[in-house]
Amino acid sequence: MTAGKKSGFVALLGRPNVGKSTLLNRVLGAKVAIVSRKPQTTRDRIAGILTEERGQVVFLDSPGIHRPRKALNAYMVRTAQRIAEEADIAVHVVDDRKAAAGEEESLVRGVVANLSVPRLLVVNKVDRMGEAEGRRRLGALMGGGLYKEGFLMSAATGKGVRDFLDRLFSLLPAGPAYYPEEDLTDLPMRFIAKEIVREKLFEALSEELPYSVAVTIEEYKEEPGQNLVRIRGEICVERESQKGIIIGRGGQMLKKIGTEARLELEKETGERVYLELFVKVERVWSRHETMLRRLGYV
Ligand SMILES: Nc1nc2c(ncn2[C@@H]2O[C@H](COP(=O)(O)OP(=O)(O)OP(=O)(O)O)[C@@H](O)[C@H]2O)c(=O)[nH]1
Ligand SMILES: [Mg+2]
Incomplete structure (x- = not known):
């Protein structure tokens, strides 16, 4: 029945606005998470379920990690932290922006570095920054030794997403599906x-x-x-x-x-x-x- 199938939880983590929710919708081929041009759009844990012949991946979209100044923001960051701890694989998503990236990125790295599960890096929005700049950025971030593997991608166009999924399936442990195969999310x-x-x-x-x-x-x-x-x-x-x-x-x-x-x-x-x-x-x-x-x- 489940012989040879893979399953597990994959957390999408990162600072606000890098494209985590866009990536979730892209891998599912359906809109589950809301997306906006403004940062701090996602406030809760959003599970998106991908069931294929080879197994089931439960993607967990999370609120962007930032320095909280209000109770709502503290709730959001707490939620992201909990999602990270629930994951079988943690994916740190970054984008092409440099401005003000330093502090927030180091908050995310702090969360990711504490996890004992495999950590992957996604450099998103390659459609906007171009292949050469994307490769350069990927190389620089992979240098620190924090991530097992790195991926260059565009959640908007879908470029690089298939390879990323293939790698996820091979890294996930063998196991049964957690949700019925027709479900896209567990949200009511x-x-x-x-x-x-x-x-x-x-x-x-x-x-x-x-x-x-x-x-x-x-x-x-x-x-x-x-x-x-x-x-x-x-x-x-x-x-x-x-x-x-x-x-x-x-x-x-x-x-x-x-x-x-x-x-x-x-x-x-x-x-x-x-x-x-x-x-x-x-x-x-x-x-x-x-x-x-x-x-x-x-
Ligand atoms: N050009 C380009 N824009 C993208 C890409 N992925 C996401 N975006 C845009 O980036 C903005 C933020 O996308 P979201 O998916 O809401 O980002 P998020 O990381 O979920 O943001 P929070 O929920 O606020 O943490 C939106 O305007 C997206 O359309 C991409 O690959 N290329
Ligand atoms: Mg979001």
Whole structure:
């Protein structure tokens, strides 16, 4: 039954914005994690399950590791740390940016260096930096002896991803599948709904505002026989002025966010979606452990 098959957990670790979630979606060939141009998009453990003839890899996308200044950020970094400890193989993803990379990269290296499992390096975004610069960077980072193997890749175009997967399968131990083979993730639809709304907020809002936003799904109800899902979400912000921005003039902004989220949710569920979004103010929630827990960051 499982003879000769491989399985295991592969953690994708790195500083914010290097392309961990893009890589997760790329290896799965489906969108499981939300992605944005802004750093600190992912806040939780996102498992993506890849089942092939040769076995099953559970990829664990993680929040970008950074120096936390608020309770929310401490939660994110704690989550990344836990994911690292859960892994059979740890993958440190870096990209092409030099600016301000030093400190955060050394935080990530600190986490990775403490692990006793095989450590791999991925230099991502080779489409942007070019092959020569990518090779140079890969060579420099491999020099330290921290990583077993290094890979040059573009999560955006898929270049290098097949080779990376082949190596993962050969490095993983023999073992049975952890999840049913048709599963893409272990996340409930309710969680995915929250993430989709959050992604549309990240895309639509400028500057710092996305970092003051949390989304909770207050209701997720499938109407039997009607091919319809009713979803009620609450967008939590920290100040009245932020609430005003999200609602927008004449409610235009909230409407746009709601429409984009609804269209994607309809694609995900294969059903019609009735999505209602409300905005409420919860003063400085991102700094308070109790509020974080109430918003689902536990
Ligand atoms: N050019 C290029 N852009 C990429 C590539 N991979 C990711 N990106 C872009 O980089 C940005 C960040 O990607 P994410 O996948 O959200 O990065 P992340 O590491 O998950 O970020 P956090 O969740 O904030 O830690 C997005 O705008 C992506 O489209 C790549 O291979 N090439
Ligand atoms: Mg991410």
